[in-house]
Amino acid sequence: MRLCMPCTDRVGLLLDVSRVLAESGINIASVEMERGAVYLKCQTVYDEQKQELMHALQQVDGIYKVIEVSYMPSKERAEQLDAILASVQDGVLAVNELGILKQCNTAAASILGLDDNGLEQPLPSELADSLLITRTLQEGRSFRNREVFLDSIGGYCVVSTRPLRNDTGGVVGVVVMLRDSRDVREMIQKLTASLPVTFRDISCVSPAMEKVLEQARRYAGSSSTVLIRGETGTGKELFARALHSDSPRAKQTFIPVNCAAIPEALLESELFGYEEGAFTGAAKGGKPGLFELANGGTLFLDEIGEISVHLQAKLLRALQEKRVRRLGGSRELPVDVRIITATNRDLEDMVARQLFREDLYYRLNVIPLFLPPLRERAEDIPLLAEQFLKRFAAKLQSPVYRFSAEAREKLQAYSWPGNVRELENIIERAVNLVDGPEIKTEHLHIGKKSADNKPVKVQFETYQTLEERVAEVEREILRETMKRFRSSRRAGAALGLSHTAVIKKMKKHGLWPDSPGKGSEFPGEKL
Missing domain, CATH: 3.30.450.20 (PAS domain)
Structure with a gap:
């Protein structure tokens, strides 16, 4: 039996309560005082005796009310704390x-x-x-x-x-x-993860690309290492993300790493992590590596051909043993990571020249996947161009929605050395340039040279020495650059020279005002 008795605070109150219980022959198990009330835990009594007891307690001076409760305050707090901790x-x-x-x-x-x-x-x-x-x-x-x-x-x-x-x-x-x-x-993965890429997001109609997609779908269900080969801009990371999204690890972490973008001195600590004090500047408490962060998921190592021979050896051990050790650490941690790598380098040639470990090459090249360049799947160019047009028109709120027939022919005729990435960039640039509803040939700036850049023509048969021939080429370069920039400082910035060096060379070739024996082609140029 548990009783709550709101009461006044006076000396002897508990003594009087104890006397009532003693006269009734009831033993007290515990007493608690809280929030202007006395709580009693007593032995169990019959209902008739309980009513008599509660009436007798209410007659005690200072007791306002006697209420039966389910818990003592301490027990109630303990139950609440347990519920909170469990949740x-x-x-x-x-x-x-x-x-x-x-x-x-x-x-x-x-x-x-x-x-x-x-x-x-x-x-x-x-x-x-x-x-x-x-x-x-x-x-x-x-x-x-x-x-x-x-x-x-x-x-x-x-x-x-x-x-x-x-x-x-x-x-x-x-x-x-x-x-x-x-x-x-x-938790970090859920907060930072980008939208997943699936094979349905990779658009194509060409037989060559359809074949690659069929192979990739079959490879996705495996846990074996995949080596994606292809030129720059063919979509290697896109395929890596699709392989992960279509795999049993789809709900786990996908971490991409561009091995060429991280300095060699930092790449090892990024991949394998480090312990506190492992080196000067190491974060307090250490830092987990990307192998640990990708545990249970997929780690995509792009530009794998760029890593050093030292790091190749450590990567090989991690792949063989499925364990990693942080820099400065003594423990090896088990990791369950699927590795997908990509490169545009000729790894076989690098192995032959001892620039890439042969044993690591075989470990990575378990499942090879070759992505064809865009020039070998020309059927996909119109499809991709239309998709990029719709995306950038919506993004830039542009009214453009079609290509002219001549623009389509120009896109089809180009060899696309930068592949899909180059096509995407050129369409984005065109959408920024166009004013009307149609992209025309003049909006497609394809290739590295602009239309007004004419190649330097030198009649070599009129010269006798290499120095004279080089001087003529240098004169043409200076003349064309000054025509465009009209400033020795800006021309120097474009050519990688100081403005004084530009002036000196222009005087040498008679292109500067008041050059000895010759006039200047640029009377109004600025210093």
Whole structure:
């Protein structure tokens, strides 16, 4: 039986209540005072005796009311706390100053491999050290979002601690919040992931590309390494994303890495991570590598032919052993990652010249996928051009919606050394230039040279020496550049020269005002 008695605060109130219970022969199990009320937990009594007791207690001076309740305040708080801790996805545990485990929710027990018998028992010293509990008790300070290694999960988790203090400020316990790094990675992936690319997003009508798509769909269900080959701009990353989206790992992380874009000194730490203090400037707490972040998912290594021989050896070991070790670390972490690589380099030639490890080449080239250049699938050019036109017209709010017949012929006739990427850029530029509803040939700036750039023509048969021939070419280059920029400073910037060097060379060739013995073609040029 549990009773709540709102009351006044007076000396002797509890004594009078105890006398009433003693006269009734009822034993008191516990008493709590809270929020202007006395709470009693007593032995169970019959209903008739209960009513008599409640009436007698209400006659005590200072007692306003006697109500039967289901819980004592402490029990109610404990039930609420358990419900809260059970609903929290993060692991939460609490220990006292002796390291005795006082609270542990389901998430923490799962991460740490603890059972119900662990409560009211001291935590193992190794675990207390790993969770920064020992340091928090000793130093009396909090730690926030520190990554620590736990043997119980064979990996890392993110830990935060907070000391519990008594009225005098002394540390009497620690609350620990922890989360498995895999859960953190999953949350980051959900927040930062771009829209998935599927094979349906890869448009084509050419037989060559249809064949490649058929092969890629078959390869997607495998966990084997794929090596995508093709020229720059053929869509290697697009295929890598589609392979991931159509695989059993589709719900896991896809991480693309351009190996050529990251300096060699940083690429190793990016791929494999590092421990705190591994090198000067290493972040506090260390940093997980991309292999760890992609665990369970797919890691796409673009431009794989650009990595150094040293890094090739470490990558080979990671692929063979399916384990990685952070820089400065002593533990090897198991990883389950599907590797997709891509390159436009001739890896076979690099192997022959000992620029690429042969054993790594065979490890990567398990499933080769060759993407044809755009010039070998000309049937796809109109389809892709129309798609890019619609996309950029909507993006730029342009009224253009078609190509002229001559513009289509011009697109079909070009060899597209930059492949699909070059086509996309040229269509975007055309949409920016056009004013009406139709893209015409003058809007398509195809090729590296503009229409008004004429090649330098030199009649070599009239000269005797190489120096004279080079001088004539230099004179033509200076003349054409000054015609365009009308400023020695701007011409120098275009040619990679200082403006004084441009002036000196123009005087040499008689192109500068008041050049000895010759007039100038540019009387109004600016310094």
